[in-house]
Amino acid sequence: MDKLLNDLLAIVGPSGVLLGDDVSQRSVDWFTGAPCRAKAIVRPRSTEQLSSVMAVCYQADQPVVTHGGMTGIVHGGVASPDEIVVSLELMNQIEEIDPVGSTIQVQAGVTLQRVQEAAQEIDMQFPLDLGARGSCTIGGNIATNAGGIRVIRYGMMRQQVLGLEAVLSDGTVVSSLNKMLKNNAGYDLKQLFIGSEGTLGIVTRAVLRLQPHMPSEQTALVAVPSFDALTQLLNLVSRELANSLSAFEALWNNHYKLMTTESGKHAPVLADDSPFYAIIETLGLDEAEDAERFSQVLQKALEADLITDAVLASSQAQRQSIWAIREDIEALVSELKPMFSYDVSLPIPSMEAYVDILEENLKTQWPQAGKMVVFGHLGDGNLHIMITVRDDRPDSRRQVEQLVYSPLKAFGGSISAEHGIGLEKKDYLSVSRTSEEIALMKRLKTALDPKCLLNPGKVIALD
């Protein structure tokens, strides 16, 4: 065993280092199940241990890839045989929860769901929510600035973070475990680490903001006759449910139909022939008042021909069956495999034109095999697009990527709304970013990680 591994063993102990089969049995990609190929997986139990691990790696010029819950889909966790993986899985404690200050302090390896549950136990909520809640970790949510279904109301992960602790590539611990909503004492360093996908530092602990629990939840699935009606509906509910709107998810017909009648995976709560569907959700305090206002607004939408049909969930089971249509990514994968998954954002008024162009180009290039479904967080300007051409050869993937990304520039769109860049989208960064922006990103990377040891090659290439 080489000197570096011995040094790491001395820091984290035998149970803190995984080698051989224990490494390759782990997957770095839940779509494909591709195995982890790293030299070793190191599992620190504390910030101090991680600091020592990084100091040793820095001395040895050893590149490091950070692993959280491994639910990302842009290959941010891929590791080569000359890299070491640092997994935060043993740093999974909830350290403190404060109902007066409405904060929770946690280690990076705790899952999102455990934080949500801890908040519920004191009759509060942690509002970030996404399908992978049971596996994804807070550290990963921070590193990728996770979004999810309630961004329209509570913002992305960046907005939930009050304080942060991170370890730099040389082992320096930058601890800013601020608990206040406001702190303008110098640069807000946590912003550097949020959303930079582990390339500037490794997130170890965080103070998160909790929100009041909202006992009343209204959910509806509605059928929408046109994209124009869909944006008008969004504006109507944004205005008339301004205090309570918490989700506005759009489903294109191709998505709804595939998930219901085509695949048979979910009951078609509404007929499958509407061009668009939307899931609308509010969170409030008074069940009776909220239900009345919710149905009044839907009635108004019906009268204005913005929707043609609607189902209001009248039970938790019905609510879940509506959300399952939206959240059952496994069904999508099994129906469309081999599937390519995209996550773009663009100004809402440009969405329809963009999707039409994409669909037309796909049909031209793959008249038989090409199939796409579109859904997403319309209120956030964020679309998820799943495409299959029934083969996943690298050149097919490249061609589909071209179709998806190249029209975005003209619309001022982004190649990544919430999934990040990782390895997968790195070559397309210039679609969404100017050369000056990319140069400044490189300047930051060089300033914070001069040896380029943290997730090297992810997000931006230093050339």
Next chain:
Amino acid sequence: MDKLLNDLLAIVGPSGVLLGDDVSQRSVDWFTGAPCRAKAIVRPRSTEQLSSVMAVCYQADQPVVTHGGMTGIVHGGVASPDEIVVSLELMNQIEEIDPVGSTIQVQAGVTLQRVQEAAQEIDMQFPLDLGARGSCTIGGNIATNAGGIRVIRYGMMRQQVLGLEAVLSDGTVVSSLNKMLKNNAGYDLKQLFIGSEGTLGIVTRAVLRLQPHMPSEQTALVAVPSFDALTQLLNLVSRELANSLSAFEALWNNHYKLMTTESGKHAPVLADDSPFYAIIETLGLDEAEDAERFSQVLQKALEADLITDAVLASSQAQRQSIWAIREDIEALVSELKPMFSYDVSLPIPSMEAYVDILEENLKTQWPQAGKMVVFGHLGDGNLHIMITVRDDRPDSRRQVEQLVYSPLKAFGGSISAEHGIGLEKKDYLSVSRTSEEIALMKRLKTALDPKCLLNPGKVIALD
């Protein structure tokens, strides 16, 4: 005239450069009226002009101080005779307002009030609000990450900014005028410029997020018998008015009494003998429903002895007279002059102990002349503290600063909640930040402004 000034004149034209009396007639400090002492004030009309200005200054190693609306109170705008001021005052256009996407794109020199008004014209709102709204500029709000009275609901300025354009010290334009709520394509560079007080780049344009207009506004002034009752009241209204609470401002008795009976400046809406007062405000959609819920919650607070008396504003005039007690800083200045002003944040449970220690120390050191008033955004953990010892000699100022700042470290507090650091608090940065944090700030400053030409000496000292 030296070569540099000639070069600058060639870029911005004669009306773009102020010299001599036109410089010294301007003040850099609205508290004291201290004159601007810069070599010149340069007023670009476009990002391109500013880019050229900065390129010339970079070549000449010319330090630059940026001026917005000059309403800051930490001496961020002070300029010495060897410095040039760049004022954004001629870049004050609203470039685009989009009701569908809920965005507004503006130049940095536009005032906050004009943005608020433009939003109102399309029946929306720009929610950031503070007393200086008529003078302060969006560029200044961004550079200082301004807070104000509605942070509890809508967050600080950072949360309102979707896209940003900034000019670096060498003239490079970094344009990230993103309009989407979500964009995870690489590092979120705008976060660097928000709150860094012009030391990393000069903000030139921004895309801001608009919010739905809230037609119903409920406002109350309440008398609170103890600090414990005050925090319980905050928790009660945070929970029971969770969808609509937009302000929770606390006034210590010393503030309320000074502003009403002692100075005679404002009518005492409630008797002046309560230990604490709070202004509670909600924003909602339905006047009748909201008013009923608001008074129900206040009734509950009364029954739980969290408040002893309350006035609900029944007209716009009454609402204004309540807010005037809180917002009339000029009255405070005239009553307490010469006055020192502080803006700290700390965890809410520690506030009472902190204020007690401070008050005791002040009375010990200045038994006769020492007087302080305390008020602030309690829901944000932010207190404003105004202190006079009836002289403003530098050594008195230093001694008072010691009193205010030194206990903060033990409470995990911050020397600046929303005012920033500027020159005024620079020497105390280590109270709120660790040496590792300060070292990382310096690393950022060096990476982005290697010649240290942007607001040199502000926020952090590069030594």
